[in-house]
Amino acid sequence: xxxxxxxxxxxxxxxxxxxxxxxxxxxxxxxxxxxxxxxxxxxxxxxxxxxxxxxxxxxxxxxxxxxxxxxxxxxxxxxxxxxxxxxxxxxxxxxxxxxxxxxxxxxxxxxxxxxxxxxxxxxxxxxxxxxxxxxxxxxxxxxxxxxxxxxxxxxxxxxxxxxxxxxxxxxxxxxxxxxxxxxxxxxxxxxxxxxxxxxxxxxxxxxxxxxxxxxxxxxxxxxxxxxxx
Amino acid sequence: xxxxxxxxxxxxxxxxxxxxxxxxxxxxxxxxxxxxxxxxxxxxxxxxxxxxxxxxxxxxxxxxxxxxxxxxxxxxxxxxxxxxxxxxxxxxxxxxxxxxxxxxxxxxxxxxxxxxxxxxxxxxxxxxxxxxxxxxxxxxxxxxxxxxxxxxxxxxxxxxxxxxxxxxxxxxxxxxxxxxxxxxxxxxxxxxxxxxxxxxxxxxxxxxxxxxxxxxxxxxxxxxxxxxxxxxxxxxxxxxxxxxxxxxxxxxxxxxxxxxxxxxxxxxxxxxxxxxxxxxxxxxxxxxxxxxxxxxxxxxxxxxxxxxxxxxxxxxxxxxxxxxxxxxxxxxxxxxxxxxxxxxxxxxxxxxxxxxxxxxxxxxxxxxxxxxxxxxxxxxxxxxxxxxxxxxxxxxxxxxxxxxxxxxxxxxxxxxxxxxxxxxxxxxxxxxxxxxxxxxxxxxxxxxxxxxxxxxxxxxxxxxxxxxxxxxxxxxxxxxxxxxxxxxxxxxxxxxxxxxxxxxxxxxxx
Ligand code: B12
Numbered sequence: 001x002x003x004x005x006x007x008x009x010x011x012x013x014x015x016x017x018x019x020x021x022x023x024x025x026x027x028x029x030x031x032x033x034x035x036x037x038x039x040x041x042x043x044x045x046x047x048x049x050x051x052x053x054x055x056x057x058x059x060x061x062x063x064x065x066x067x068x069x070x071x072x073x074x075x076x077x078x079x080x081x082x083x084x085x086x087x088x089x090x091x092x093x094x095x096x097x098x099x100x101x102x103x104x105x106x107x108x109x110x111x112x113x114x115x116x117x118x119x120x121x122x123x124x125x126x127x128x129x130x131x132x133x134x135x136x137x138x139x140x141x142x143x144x145x146x147x148x149x150x151x152x153x154x155x156x157x158x159x160x161x162x163x164x165x166x167x168x169x170x171x172x173x174x175x176x177x178x179x180x181x182x183x184x185x186x187x188x189x190x191x192x193x194x195x196x197x198x199x200x201x202x203x204x205x206x207x208x209x210x211x212x213x214x215x216x217x218x219x220x221x222x223x224x225x226x227x228x229x
Numbered sequence: 230x231x232x233x234x235x236x237x238x239x240x241x242x243x244x245x246x247x248x249x250x251x252x253x254x255x256x257x258x259x260x261x262x263x264x265x266x267x268x269x270x271x272x273x274x275x276x277x278x279x280x281x282x283x284x285x286x287x288x289x290x291x292x293x294x295x296x297x298x299x300x301x302x303x304x305x306x307x308x309x310x311x312x313x314x315x316x317x318x319x320x321x322x323x324x325x326x327x328x329x330x331x332x333x334x335x336x337x338x339x340x341x342x343x344x345x346x347x348x349x350x351x352x353x354x355x356x357x358x359x360x361x362x363x364x365x366x367x368x369x370x371x372x373x374x375x376x377x378x379x380x381x382x383x384x385x386x387x388x389x390x391x392x393x394x395x396x397x398x399x400x401x402x403x404x405x406x407x408x409x410x411x412x413x414x415x416x417x418x419x420x421x422x423x424x425x426x427x428x429x430x431x432x433x434x435x436x437x438x439x440x441x442x443x444x445x446x447x448x449x450x451x452x453x454x455x456x457x458x459x460x461x462x463x464x465x466x467x468x469x470x471x472x473x474x475x476x477x478x479x480x481x482x483x484x485x486x487x488x489x490x491x492x493x494x495x496x497x498x499x500x501x502x503x504x505x506x507x508x509x510x511x512x513x514x515x516x517x518x519x520x521x522x523x524x525x526x527x528x529x530x531x532x533x534x535x536x537x538x539x540x541x542x543x544x545x546x547x548x549x550x551x552x553x554x555x556x557x558x559x560x561x562x563x564x565x566x567x568x569x570x571x572x573x574x575x576x577x578x579x580x581x582x583x584x585x586x587x588x589x590x591x592x593x594x595x596x597x598x599x600x601x602x603x604x605x606x607x608x609x610x611x612x613x614x615x616x617x618x619x620x621x622x623x624x625x626x627x628x629x630x631x632x633x634x635x636x637x638x639x640x641x642x643x644x645x646x647x648x649x650x651x652x653x654x655x656x657x658x659x660x661x662x663x664x665x666x667x668x669x670x671x672x673x674x675x676x677x678x679x680x681x682x683x684x685x686x687x688x689x690x691x692x693x694x695x696x697x698x699x700x701x702x703x704x705x706x707x708x709x710x711x712x713x714x715x716x717x718x719x720x721x722x723x724x725x726x727x728x729x730x731x732x733x734x735x736x737x738x739x
Contacts, residue, residue, distance in 0.1 A: 074545040076500065117474055120501050124548060167348060167378075167406050168436075195621070196348055213547055 003048050007056045010039040014060035015067075017080025019087065026077070036084035040091050050095040054133075057085045057092075061131055079124065082131020089130065105132075106221070109151050110161035111139035113172040118165035121194060121213075125161065128214040134159075134221075145176045152185055159221060162207070164194045173197070174205040181206065189224050191217060237320075237331045238397050238429075240338035241639045245569075245606030248562045254570050257563070260512035261519065262305040269302035270471045270520045274478035277466075277524055284311065284527030301473075301520070308519065311526040317572045319490055319533045321398065322457025325428035329457060330397060330609070332535070332574035337606025341580075341599075341635050342398035343390060343628075344611035345620035346434070349375050350382035350403055353587075353626045355703045369700045371626060373586060378403040380410075380422055382623075384738050385710065386615070387426035389625055392709040393614065395635040398430040399423055400463070400611050402623045407737075414731065416440040417447060420460060421725075421732050424451045426715050432461045432492070438483045443729070445487065450724050451717065461490035463537065463576075466524070467517040469497035478524065485528040492576045493521040494537025498550055499560065501543045507556065511563045514540050522573065535576040535609060538564030550619055552581035553594040558601045565607035577607030580631060585618045587627040587699070595631060599638045629702045629709070633687035640683035 001009070013036050018025035020035040034042070043053050064081040067073040108129055112119050119141050129136050137155050139147060152160065160180065164170040173192055180188060191209040192202050202210035209224070211217035249257070271291070272278050278299035282288040287302040321330040330340050353371045360366040376382065383403040390399045401419050410418060415436045423431040424447070431448075435441060445458070452459040462484050466477040484491050495517035497503030503513045518536055525532045540560035544551040551557070561577050568575035579602035584590040595613075602610060612620065613635065615628030658672050676682045688701040717725065726733040 075547050076545065079548075117468060117476075120498065120548065167404055168412055 003046055006043050006046055010043060011056050011060045013039055014081050014084045015063050017077055017084060019084050036088045040088040050092055053092055061085060079127050082127045086127060086130030105134050106159060107135045107155060107157040108159040108161060109137045109155055109157035111143040111148055112141040112163045113169050113176060114142055114144045115172060116164050116166055116169035117141050122163040125214045125217055128218060132218050145179045148176055149179055149183055159189045159191060161191045167196050170196050177206050236326055237329045240340050241603060241642060242338045242644055243604050243606055243642050244644055245337040246604040247566055249566055254566055257511045257515060261516035264516040265303040265520060268471060269300050270473050272299045272301050272473040273475040274473060276482055277473055277478035280524060280527040308523055311523045312571050314526045314530045315573050316533045319574050320457050321430045321461055321490055322452060322455055322459045323428060323430045324452060324459045328429045330430055332608040334569060334572045334574045339603045339608060339610060340397035341395055341610050341613040342400050343402040343614050344400040345402055345616055346404040347402060347621055347623040348378050348404050349622040350378055351622050351624035352376055355700060368695050371699050371703060377406050379407050380405050380418055380737050383422045384426050386623060387423045388714055389628060389709055390429060391427040391715055393632040395632045396614050398432060399427045401433040412436045416444050420444050420447055422738055424459060425717060425738055428715060431459055432463060434463050435480050438480050441483050451721060463492040463494060465494045465496060466521045467495040469495060469502035469517060470513060481524055482528050485525040485532045488529055488532050490533040492535040492537040493518060493525060494539050496539035496541060499542040499556055501548045507559045507563055510540055510560050514538060515567045536568035536573040537576045539578050540564060551583055552619055553583040558598050561602045562605040565605035575607040576609045576611060577602050578612045579610050580613035581616050581620060583619055587624055587630060591617060591627060596634050599635055603638060604642055626703055626706055629706045637686055646681060
C-alpha cells in the first residue's frame with residue numbers, strides 16, 4: 001500500500017466509524033477488515049510522518065462533521081468516528097513532538113459533581129472532545145469538590161468541565177467553581193453542562209461557559225482556544 | 230365508582246395483547262439469566278452486597294478504596310426461588326378507601342396515574358387572537374408560562390388529580406425547588422403536599438433514607454386506622470448497564486425492611502445505556518429489574534414490589550431521551566409480558582410526549598402509547614397524565630386533555646360483554662324492530678343503562694371554524710382549580726402539626 005493509499009484508507013475507516021477488525025462498522029458489514037486502529041499502526045510502520053497521520057484524523061472528522069450538519073449522519077455515527085480518533089490518538093500520541101499532540105490542543109478535566117450519578121451526557125462530551133483532539137481526564141461521577149481541586153493541581157488542565165442533571169446537585173457546581181477560583185486557578189476555563197443548567201446559571205455561579213450539548217462544547221471551546229493563542 | 234362489594238377503584242380490564250409468543254418470552258428470560266449468572270451486576274453498595282451474599286448469591290470484591298465494587302452473580306434456580314416470594318397481588322391504600330388499587334399480576338387490569346419529577350410547571354390561560362390577514366378572523370388559543378417546580382405547583386397537581394376521573398393514583402409529578410427545600414426536608418413536604426390534596430394513592434421516591442420513618446408516621450396519621458398505608462415508594466437502584474448504585478440501594482434496603490409496597494425500577498435508554506433493538510433492551514432491563522427485586526427479597530422475603538419498567542429510547546441526533554418513538558411502546562409491551570411471566574405486578578410507562586406544548590403531537594404520541602401499553606395488560610401505568618417535553622414538564626391543561634383521551638381509550642379497550650343470552654336478545658330486537666318502525670333507538674336506552682354504549686370524546690366541536698379542545702379543556706381545568714381543596718379534618722391537621730411543626734405554615738400548601 002502506498003503512503004497515500006494508507007492515509008486514504010485511514011480517512012475512510014474513520015468516516016465509516018470502523019474502529020478495528022472486530023467492529024462491525026457503519027452498516028454491520030465491515031467486520032474482519034482493518035479499522036482505524038490497525039491502519040494507524042500500519043501508517044506508523046510505513047514511517048508516515050505522524051503529523052500527516054494527525055492531519056488525516058482532522059480531515060476525516062471534518063468530513064464527518066459536514067455529514068452530521070447535512071443530516072446524512074446521526075449522532076451515533078459521529079460518536080463512532082470520534083471514538084476511532086480518540087483511541088487512535090493513544091497510539092499516535094507518543095510519536096508526536098511536544099505541543100503538537102492532544103496536549104497542545106488543550107487539556108480538559110471533566111467530572112459529574114458530588115451527589116450526581118448521571119454520566120451519559122458527560123461521556124458523550126468526552127468522546128467528542130477526544131475525537132476533536134483534546135486530551136481528556138475523566139474523574140468520573142459523584143466527585144466531591146476537593147477531588148476536583150486535587151485533579152486540577154495534578155493535571156494542570158486548560159479547561160474544567162462540570163456536569164449535573166439534578167436541580168439539587170447543580171447547586172454543587174457553584175461550590176466547585178468557588179473553590180477553583182479561591183485556589184487561584186483564574187486562567188482555567190470552566191464549562192458547565194447538563195439539562196437543568198443554563199447560560200444564566202453559568203453566569204450566576206461564575207463559570208465561563210454553558211454548553212447545551214457536545215457540539216456546542218466543541219464550538220465554544222474552539223473560540224476560547226483561538227482567543228488564548 | 231364502586232359498588233358495596235368493591236373496595237377498590239375500578240381498573241380497565243383488558244384482553245391482553247401479547248407482542249411475543251411464549252417461546253420468545255422464555256428465550257428473553259434465559260438471556261437475562263445468562264447475563265445475571267455470567268456477567269452479573271456491579272454493585273456499589275456494601276450493605277446490598279452483604280445482603281446478596283447472605284441470600285446465596287456469588288459476591289466478589291473488585292477494585293480498591295473509593296472504586297470498590299462487588300460483582301454479584303445469580304444462579305437461575307436460586308433467583309427464581311427469591312422471585313417466588315414476591316406477592317403476586319398488591320393492594321395500594323388511599324386516604325379514601327374506595328380509591329384503593331388492587332394489582333394482581335395474573336389479572337390484566339390497568340390503572341393510570343401521573344409520574345416523573347418534572348422541573349417545569351407549565352401554566353396556561355386562554356387568549357383571543359386576531360388573524361393578521363384581511364379577514365381579521367378571531368380564535369381562542371392558550372398562552373403558556375413556564376414556571377420552576379414548587380410546592381404550590383405540586384399541591385395544585387395533587388388537587389387536579391383528585392378531580393381527574395381517569396387518574397387512579399398520584400405519583401409526585403413536580404420537582405419542588407422552593408428555596409427552603411433541602412434533601413433533608415424534601416420527602417416530608419412532598420408527601421404532605423400530596424396527601425393533603427388527594428384522597429387517591431400517593432407515591433414518590435425517597436430523597437433521604439433517614440426521612441422514611443417520619444414519612445410513614447405522617448401517612449399513618451393522615452390515613453387513619455386503615456390497614457393499608459395511603460403511600461408507596463419508587464426506587465431506581467439500577468444504573469444501566471448492569472450496575473447497582475450505592476445510595477439508591479440503601480433506600481431500597483430501608484424501605485424493604487418496612488415492607489411497604491415499592492416499585493423497583495430500571496430506566497435504560499435504548500441506544501445509549503442498553504441495546505436499541507427490543508430483544509436486547511428486554512434481556513437487559515429484565516435482568517436489571519430482577520436483580521433489584523432479588524435484593525428486596527434478600528432483605529425481607531415477601532416484600533411487596535412492582536416490576537418497575539421505564540425503558541426509553543434515545544434520540545438519534547443527540548442521544549437524549551425520547552418518548553414519541555414506537556420503540557418506547559414496544560419496550561413497554563415487552564416488559565409487561567415479562568412481568569406477567571414472573572407473576573409480579575407491572576409498573577409501566579405510557580403517555581409521554583416529546584412535544585413542548587399541548588397540542589396535536591402530544592395527543593397523538595400519548596394516545597398510541599396508552600392504547601398499546603394498556604392493551605398489554607400492565608397493571609400500573611405511570612407518566613400517563615400531563616407530561617410534555619419528555620418527562621421534563623407538567624402541564625395541567627395537557628393533563629385534562631389526557632384524562633379525556635384515557636377515558637376514550639378505556640372504552641376502546643374494554644372487553645366485549647357478549648354472551649349467548651345477549652346474542653339471543655339482539656336477534657329478538659332485530660326481529661321485533663324490523664316488524665315495527667325499523668328504528669333501533671329504543672334499544673339504545675337499555676344498552677346505555679347497562680354501560681355498554683360508549684361515550685364520545687369529551688371535547689366536541691359544534692362550529693366548523695375552531696378546534697374546541699383547548700377552550701373546553703381549559704374551561705374544565707379552571708373549574709377544577711377553583712374547586713374547594715380537599716384539606717384535612719381539623720383534628721387530623723392538629724395531630725399533623727403537633728408531630729410535624731415544620732408543616733404548620735399551611736399557607737405554602739394553598
Ligand atoms: C438516564 C437518566 C437516569 C439514569 C442515569 C444513567 C446514566 N448512566 O447517566 C438513572 C436511571 C441512573 C437515573 C437516576 C436518577 N434520576 Co435520572 N434521568 C435520566 C434522564 C432520563 C436522561 C438523562 C440523560 O442521560 N440524557 C441524555 C444526555 C445525552 O443528555 P445530558 O445529560 O443533558 O447531556 C448533554 C448536555 O446536557 C451537555 N452536557 C451534560 N453535561 C455536560 C458537561 C459538560 C462539561 C459539557 C460541556 C456539556 C455537558 O452535553 C450532553 C451531550 O449532548 C433524565 C431526563 C432528562 N431529560 O434529563 C432523568 C432525570 C435527570 N433524572 C431524574 C431523577 C429524579 C433521578 C433519580 C433521583 C431517580 C430516583 N428516584 O432514583 C436518580 C438520581 C441518581 C443520582 N443521584 O444522580 C430527574 C431529575 C429531576 C431533578 N430532581 O432535578 C430527571 C430530570 C427525570 C425526571 N424528569 O424525573 N436517571
